[in-house]
Amino acid sequence: MRKLKINKEEYQIFGIKKLPSSVFSLPTFLNMKYQVNEKGYYGEFGGAWIPEMMYTNIDELKCRYLEIIESEEFKKEFDLLLRDYVGRPSPLYFAGRLSEHYGTNIYLKREDLNHTGSHKLNNTIGQILLAQKLGKTRIIAETGAGQHGVATATVCALKGLECIVYMGALDVSRQEPNVKKMKMLGAMVVPVHSGNKTLKDATNEAMRDWINNPEDTHYIIGSVVGPHPYPDMVARFQSVISTEMKIQLKEQTGSEFPTRILACVGGGSNAAGAFYHFLDDEQVELIGVEAAGKGIETGETAATLAVGTPGVLHASKTMLMQNADGQITEPYSISAGLDYPGIGPLHAHLHKTGRAKFLSATDEVVLQSVLLLTQKEGIIPALESAHALAALEKIAMKPEDVNVINLSGSGSKDMETYLDYFGY
């Protein structure tokens, strides 16, 4: 592959908060091992398992997304919004006291500092611009923790487009501040009462909405899941995370390659963004951390790769939590954003090929990691992101290692859970 150009001049530009040339100056991948193929597959995973009712919309997206997002006009608009609206680049912060605690070097990629408090906005900015180019006037989205819902409602306010967010009724009650934020931003929040009333059910309902509104609506999927081209499209929008990481690492450590990168994985969008430009750099260890919930052996878990088997859900062939009859089983995690019984097909492929390692962390351990980061660094992480931190307890790290944690979101949405648990 063509390496990302890193030179002194770019650092200077970077220094005054200008993005490196363009986040979409993506490397041309000669090695297609970890890239989606023309049919939308990563190895055996992916595809577009859609009913005919969705074909026209998906086909339009599939035929046009690359042409649109690779156009100069799009790149310019996208980069400008990432810089001036999202607040990118997000800092790569050397966490000194946490490093000392673990006897190694730990860097935090501060996606929690983005506008709206998580990495989710990178994708919704990209998709709202795309939706406009496609002439769509109505936006729908699913949300779990509410971060993607807020990020979608935000860009709809920004562009003056109608916004409908589907959210499991259980998540509506456990993520109330985000529900209120979405409403204040002008979005309609529709509680979904089917199934377990969480992210999977919200996704079902958003897909139904799209089937019922095939002409004017764009569905902003929040993760690297769903039918092709969504997993690839969302990964590209999130890949700005690893674009910046490479430049920042080179600046701070002298090498663009860390020892390892850790990111939490539900559907897997922040992990996809953090891994993206390192996929072909096999010397960089990639670690995804799933939500073990109460423990993978308890059945109350959302660690899809630990307990799942291949199947088809939400129009993608991927690893799923399901019973022997092919019925999807209900996931469990304290973190609403990771409470999903599937995983993006890219991650299923990285798991299968061994390119990335996947661990899991229980609710209990995650909460301890929240407190550790809070009191060592003065940063309160989101429950989701704390799963990546929790993995530090499990892996063997050398003093000279460079570990990058993608701190995907801020803990402000989880304060109620934290206050309840820690009893402050």
Add this chain to the structure above:
Amino acid sequence: MKNRINHLFETKKENILSVYFTAGFPELNSTVEIIQQLEKNGVDLIEIGIPFSDPTADGPTIQRSSEIALKNGMNLNLLFEQLQHIRKSVNIPLILMGYFNPVYQFGITRFCEKCAEIGIDGTILPDLPLDEFEQEYKPVFQQNNLHIILLITPQTSEKRIRQIDEAGTGFIYMVSSSSTTGAGKKVEDFQRSYFERIKNSNLKNPQLIGFGISDKETFENACKYASGAIIGSAFVKSFQPEYSIEKSVSDFVKGIIFAH
């Protein structure tokens, strides 16, 4: 032996009534009786729904019947057991309809062989896309004399309609309007121009219209543009706990094809 769906379309050219129900609903063991009663009351074709936990193309009625069926303990193994001797009591063409994942877990080859053994005539797997079917699964369906019925919608392009007509067998399932099942749109909402376009396009397969067909009026209207129509949600909704299956089915079907 000859596929019963072919025989139906060769012998009946209009007003074909196809009825969908969810296996395992309202009771786990209702399946065989519902099939027998539908045949007895003059229905032409039956679609037996395999319940799935995440029916993304279905509206609230079939979501609910699927959920109850799964709670009742329905699964594909059990459904095949229930249908094992179905050909001793009925001769009506039978279709299994369901989402891909339960069939995939059962094993596609095993599924097709089991269908052939029992006397199932066709399948509708809405989220098995045309290209995946053609590349992976077509031969095994053909070997088992099992029709794969494909869907078209008002948005389907002319070119793709031709591809679907070429690849699909049995009949074409014409989705009446862009919606999930049971959307309850009115007859006036039907896209007459779409119906007429399809009617005049000389497709190899006959067509049945489905989605939004709920009563005598919508059924008869749909029959003007195709060989017949499919009723699903309205039939599923018609089961009342206080009536026997015999009465429920008979009242419902008579309301469609005999009333007035």
